[in-house]
Amino acid sequence: MALLEVQGLTKRFGGLVAVNDVSLSVEPGEIRGLIGPNGAGKTTLFNVISGALKPSAGRIRFDGRDITGVPMHALVRRGVVRTFQHSQLFPGFTVLRNVLIGLHLHAGSGFLEGLVNSPATRRRREELEDRAMEIVRFVGISARAHELAATLPHGYKRILQVAVALGPTPRLLLLDEPVAGMNHEDVDRMMDLVRDLREKRGITVVLVEHNMQAVMNVCDRITCIQFGRKIAEGTPEVVSQDPTVIEAYLGTFDDDDGDPVPNMDSHDASNVDSHDAA
Amino acid sequence: MTSRLALAALLAALALVPLGISDQYVLHIMVMICLNVMMAVSMWLLGITGLISFGQAGFMFIGAMTTTLLVKLGHWPFWVSLPFGAIAAGLVSIPVGRLSLRVKGVYFFLVTLAFGEVVRGVFAYFQDPFGGWYGIRDIPPPEPAKLFDTLHKLPFYYLGLVLTLITCLVVYRASRAWFGMILWSIREGDLLASSVGVNVPGFKLAAFVVAAFFAGLAGSFYAHYFAYISPLVFTFQYSVSILVFIVVGGFNSFAGPIVGAVVLTLIPELFRVTGKYQMLIFGLILVGSMLTMPDGIMGAVQRWRARRVRSS
Ligand SMILES: Nc1ncnc2c1ncn2[C@@H]1O[C@H](COP(=O)(O)OP(=O)(O)OP(=O)(O)O)[C@@H](O)[C@H]1O
Numbered sequence A: 001m002a003l004l005e006v007q008g009l010t011k012r013f014g015g016l017v018a019v020n021d022v023s024l025s026v027e028p029g030e031i032r033g034l035i036g037p038n039g040a041g042k043t044t045l046f047n048v049i050s051g052a053l054k055p056s057a058g059r060i061r062f063d064g065r066d067i068t069g070v071p072m073h074a075l076v077r078r079g080v081v082r083t084f085q086h087s088q089l090f091p092g093f094t095v096l097r098n099v100l101i102g103l104h105l106h107a108g109s110g111f112l113e114g115l116v117n118s119p120a121t122r123r124r125r126e127e128l129e130d131r132a133m134e135i136v137r138f139v140g141i142s143a144r145a146h147e148l149a150a151t152l153p154h155g156y157k158r159i160l161q162v163a164v165a166l167g168p169t170p171r172l173l174l175l176d177e178p179v180a181g182m183n184h185e186d187v188d189r190m191m192d193l194v195r196d197l198r199e200k201r202g203i204t205v206v207l208v209e210h211n212m213q214a215v216m217n218v219c220d221r222i223t224c225i226q227f228g229r230k231i232a233e234g235t236p237e238v239v240s241q242d243p244t245v246i247e248a249y250l251g252t253f254d255d256d257d258g259d260p261v262p263n264m265d266s267h268d269a270s271n272v273d274s275h276d277a278a
Numbered sequence B: 001m002t003s004r005l006a007l008a009a010l011l012a013a014l015a016l017v018p019l020g021i022s023d024q025y026v027l028h029i030m031v032m033i034c035l036n037v038m039m040a041v042s043m044w045l046l047g048i049t050g051l052i053s054f055g056q057a058g059f060m061f062i063g064a065m066t067t068t069l070l071v072k073l074g075h076w077p078f079w080v081s082l083p084f085g086a087i088a089a090g091l092v093s094i095p096v097g098r099l100s101l102r103v104k105g106v107y108f109f110l111v112t113l114a115f116g117e118v119v120r121g122v123f124a125y126f127q128d129p130f131g132g133w134y135g136i137r138d139i140p141p142p143e144p145a146k147l148f149d150t151l152h153k154l155p156f157y158y159l160g161l162v163l164t165l166i167t168c169l170v171v172y173r174a175s176r177a178w179f180g181m182i183l184w185s186i187r188e189g190d191l192l193a194s195s196v197g198v199n200v201p202g203f204k205l206a207a208f209v210v211a212a213f214f215a216g217l218a219g220s221f222y223a224h225y226f227a228y229i230s231p232l233v234f235t236f237q238y239s240v241s242i243l244v245f246i247v248v249g250g251f252n253s254f255a256g257p258i259v260g261a262v263v264l265t266l267i268p269e270l271f272r273v274t275g276k277y278q279m280l281i282f283g284l285i286l287v288g289s290m291l292t293m294p295d296g297i298m299g300a301v302q303r304w305r306a307r308r309v310r311s312s
């Protein structure tokens, strides 16, 4: 049975149909890529699935249960966690504390619990600090555990965001452009991390990406949307040869190496710095 | 360890030094400091989340009015009505918070500001039982009456000190616990916090209610200390001055609101002899401190300490 099942999902903003009758299903343990030109509706689709926005029409099922319209903080408890396209961190906190906040669901956080500060509460806190450290090690940034998030290099910031999202122990992780603006080295680290998420943690991943190389290498299947509609779906080989997909990106081929894989970087302003860094 | 010793010494001084003070005016200023510290510290807890309420004087007024009516009309004993002032303010803050927290940024200021004015307006409009613009006088002092004689302020000071210490302890503990850490995280990034399951509106509401509760407690104490309350006291200006205490003291540490409230209560008194220039000098000091210490007094102290550690 599919872990995530989206049926006829539509999201309108006034007259604009950002997501138009999209259906897709993601199997447990899958790494799914979600591609499409700028403004195609990828982030909006994430917003609706993760409960940040309510859909205009359609149904979403997670693990066999209907989660349509369930708000984000409630979905997080059920194991659906998302990251953001534009960096979201707690900049004034250390790396470790950023991850610690991610573990919020496992903590006793009430006002009264704080006042009493019982030995049990303190033990719990220590336990969570250990767990946060373990996550920091897992994503490979333990050398910087005590630095402020604001001072991290860009690549580390993106990785830290994934680390924070691991706090609620997700079963389904929605990553919105995790390698945006990264240099090649950092892209490889992130993709290794995405594979580790599945291999070592059993997390199902859906990731939006403009970096085709990364998507093709890591994803089992790819869904392509344009103008809010799904236009193609399949294995990386199939999708990259699909005429409608190629057409969607027409004019943005990477001519230099004659690669049939369309290069979408040139669309994306946020990716400009990746060329500088590379 | 040294900070524990310093704290113990400070508490001892707060408890013992006033015994040697016979000047009632000095004791009165110390009571005022207690009131202002309570207001500043409780408001600071809400400030951690990035919210600033301009309605704290309204909650203080509700606390003061509640205890006054309970004692004067209901003939309740002081020690029972005192906490009820705080509870009433806390209860009122729940719907007020729910409403005002729906709006963001500057609109939140405006809604809380409006709330404070509505409280004043209601109490001023209804002569019976709220006393109208004249307010209510002859509010009985705490019991036992022999001890709390309005001509001798020392017992009032000790009561104020105990209430202040309770407020500080609760707020400090809460700010250090997971609860407080989540409040900070909301200021740092509320979207990210909600994405990992933090009930952001719930935490904001909790902080709002706690702040209102202690403002109500301060109001209760105020009523019995001054024996007189009126809509001319719990004004928007007072709410603003609480914010000024916090900003001048420093938003980023617990000591900030305390230091700010103490310093800014003392400064106008020190310049009282200058007569009509008193408020002018106060204003100049205020502007000067904000320009030279953007992170408040505590921020400047921390920077100075960090520099000393580095240079030694
Ligand atoms: N909250 C909103 N209100 C109105 N319109 C919106 C809103 N969010 C997105 N849109 C519009 O919906 C369309 C899809 O936007 P979306 O951000 O989902 O695209 P995307 O595929 O993520 O693009 P990108 O690759 O640039 O991130 C765009 O035209 C956008 O302007």
Ligand SMILES: [Mg+2]
Pocket (backbone or CB within 6 Å): A042, A043, A044, A085
């Ligand atoms: Mg997007």
